[in-house]
Amino acid sequence: MGNVKIQGLAAGAVLTLGVLAASQHAAAEGSLALLTWEGYSDDLVVAPFTEKTGCVVEPTYVSSNDEIIAKTLASGSATIDLVSPSNDATMTLIDAGAVEPIDKSKLPHLADYFPVFQSPSWLVKDNDLYGVPYGYGFLRLVLDSNVIPDAPASVSVLWDERLKGKLAMWDNLETLYVAARYIGVKDVYNMTDEELQKTRDALIALKPNIRKFWTSDAEFQQLYMQKEVVGGNTTELAVSGLWAQSADSLKEVLPQEGSGGWSDSWMIVKGASENPCVYAWLDWISSPESQALASKLTGYAFANAKSFDMLEPEALALLTKLGTGDPEVQKSISWWQPVPRRGAYLEIWNQVKAETAQ
Amino acid sequence: MSATISLQNLRKTFGDGQSGHLAVDDVSLEIAAGQFVSLLGSSGCGKTTTLRIVAGLESPTSGRVLFDGADITHLPASHRDMRMMFQDLALFPHMSVEENVAFGLRLKRMRGKLSADEIRRRVATYLDIVRLGEMRKRMPHQLSGGQRQRVALARALATEPPVVLFDEPLGALDASLRRSTQAELKRIHRELGKTFIYVTHDQDEALSMSDMVAVMSGGRLIQYDTPEGIYERPRTRFVAQFIGAKNLISARVEKVTGSEVLLRLADGTHLGAHAEESLVPGQEVTAVFRADRALMQVNGYTDASLVSGIHVQSMFLGNRMEHIVRLVDGSEVTIHDAQARPLPGDGGPLQFALRPQHVQILTK
Amino acid sequence: MTVQADILTENAPDMRRIERRRALFWLLPPILWFVGFMLVPYAITLFYSFGRMDYVQFVAGFSLDNYVKVLTVQPYAGLILRSAKIGLLTAFWSTLLAYPVAIAMAFYLSSECAKHILYILVILPWWASYLVKAYAWKTILGTHGLLNEGLIWLGVIDEPLTVFLYNDFSIILTLTYIFTPFAVLSIYAQLERLPLSLIEAARDLGATGWETFIKVIWPISIPGVLAGGVITFSLGFGDFIAPALLGGADSIMISSVVISLLGVANDRPLAAAIGVAIILMAMALLTVSQYLEKRTQVRL
Ligand SMILES: Nc1ncnc2c1ncn2[C@@H]1O[C@H](COP(=O)(O)OP(=O)(O)O)[C@@H](O)[C@H]1O
């Protein structure tokens, strides 16, 4: 495990902080160290939990799944109790033995979860469940129906010549997956070299239509509202935001090839289940009450089906319009998986971006 | 080749309107072709500004500059047939000695007039004149102060302008180098026969080198005269003091005959004097004379007047004796005795004689 | 004599010891700075560049594979060149814009007050964040931005043009806008050293304005131009914000790739190798420009 040490060295400052945190953690009875996204440990969700259980929550924010993986592998349960990675990172932690299986009997709310989150492939190994699904969403394909009134239910519409210079695509491997689905790749998360090359060609053919690669929901909304683009692939939040700004002609295309889906899960760092606050937290965040609060806060949908019933009417209407809570739609989603050859994928992706559009 | 320069009622105000500073105040000056003219005055009196107006680096607020009779007041510096040697020399630091000297010869204005060979020859000639032939490949920072000075001079001369302007070019040199460079400048002036206009605050330098000296003060031209004229006949108290004539005597005009004036001193004795301006009897004036013009041998002159006083003290200065004498009105004057004869003790009465042409009446 | 001997035996201050302590006092901060901010990070980067990733874990080693990849596999070498091109264009336009401003500041603003105002105007944009400025350019260059609206209003065009934004033009324009002050200040710092009398001397010797510029001002200003050029080139070369905000589909630069290697692929070794390659390039560039600056610097 010499490698782990090296990684720890590089993150020297983090390590020092970690040691500090660890000593604090040991001292304060009933505290809980989270390694998570900023939106997931807001007071709105945390305060009722602390009130109920007396557990003090100490969150550390991360900005990428890699950060979660690196920090979890480097410091383990000494400094972290729970992590909340996405579905393209969960299996990495499971395979590395860095997280422990969930004792479902302690979490009654799991029974209320949507079927697709009961035992998702990205959390199950040897019949053990390794995480509690939390927020989730699908990637969306949207186009201005004034420009493309006759959009077919297929990603192929992106390659339509009428969209020349009018698309904003996500600067993310998801866009690579879109092209892979377009050319008929079966398992977009495990592509062969040949499939990758074909995907690359398809993306290069798409480039003339791409005006901008976007990097945030806000950017996509701006690009659309300022009429720089007429559509592209984007997130639910961006779509609902645009609809709220009365972008009525913006219509969702439901591609037969499927769309990517992301799902975050809370996972217990190996050894942390001794901390009584861990299951208390998992119980709280799997409850419909807490998930409704989190949904109000983040705008995302959450895995407990009953949480939908507690949403405000407008929020529910929006998620219904988007089909986010529809179990049938959920089943058709191409849920993200860890990509073993991420380096090769990224290289292709960067090659595509470096290629000059014709 | 040389030219006449004529300055007519030059005025220069820096800044604007009321708050403006009048640096040059109504200066008119005729400079004959081939003359060596010095602008002399203490720091801040407007010498540089006047020179820069002549060079075209500054435009006058009013007045005209004539070059051989032609009005060049508004001609750009680059088009004037004159070169300036700057106070800070302004050598081009990125060019060798040779390139500095050739600078003016290689410009567009000169194109077609000089072949590359001629330029080389010309540079060599002027480097020889300033005795810098050996140094032609050096960069300015590799030269001593005196050598830099000579590069600047060669650069100004190389284009063979009829008029050369100097702004205190020797300011930074030590005394002996200064003196030898003065001699060299004088020699070059004689050999080339150009019109030189030379700014300095050093009266010895101005008097020893120039054909004409223009004394300035507070932006005004006070006196324009030959060195002898300035030396012998300072017209104002300022000029007198500036050139080191300290012996001032208050008197009243008694009689005026042309430029001959008879003064009456406080003790009632008479003193013959010389005046440039017309005076009227009864007028209160100040007369000045130089210490070395006092005659200790008081007898035997028909044209000299006697001045009496009390001997205060004497100093032996090697080649002469300096006596301080208190006159009846209480003022003290200094007189020199070239024969360095000792006087019979302090405190006694003392007489000396002055010729009228050596007693100058000051107008201000 | 005896008195002095006494003084020497009592803890008299020793000049040499004081000097040594003083030298240490002044040398320590730069040494700490150099070690902490340069040597250690560079050493870590170098160390990573020779290793490889095994899944999400780093494996130390000594392999040149990453360097071979940087040089032979697209898009790395190509993007380094592309970034260098963007950097060069940024440096070129910044210098072109900065030069007249520096000249004006150095020679044509006689009043200290006017000079001060221009100086503040030049550095004023630095008080706004980079992002704000980049967004400002978006609103100017956009399809329905100020520029298009203005051109339509003037009747120059009927339909808004999309060529102003989301391409290399908008990147270089923004980088030039943001980094020009660096060029202004370094050229100005050099021109300020140039005595006004040199210009007057040139004019006095008969030089036209152009000749004065070409033969006197320009050669003396070269070190400042080089220094400004190196700064603006480096800033342009390493930028990733402008391509992300204002670049188009093809506007990726090498820094963005490094970021994605770290953030998406978690390929630290390859990212480190690109970093080392760029550091080497920068060192070569600085050596050349320092040599040229020395060559062209004049003693005034
Ligand atoms: N560019 C200028 N702006 C304002 N005042 C100036 C300027 N040049 C000279 N002066 C002022 O004009 C007066 C005369 O200056 P100058 O001609 O340089 O004197 P000199 O050369 O006799 O020492 C001085 O009081 C000086 O301060």
Ligand SMILES: [Mg+2]
């Ligand atoms: Mg002066």
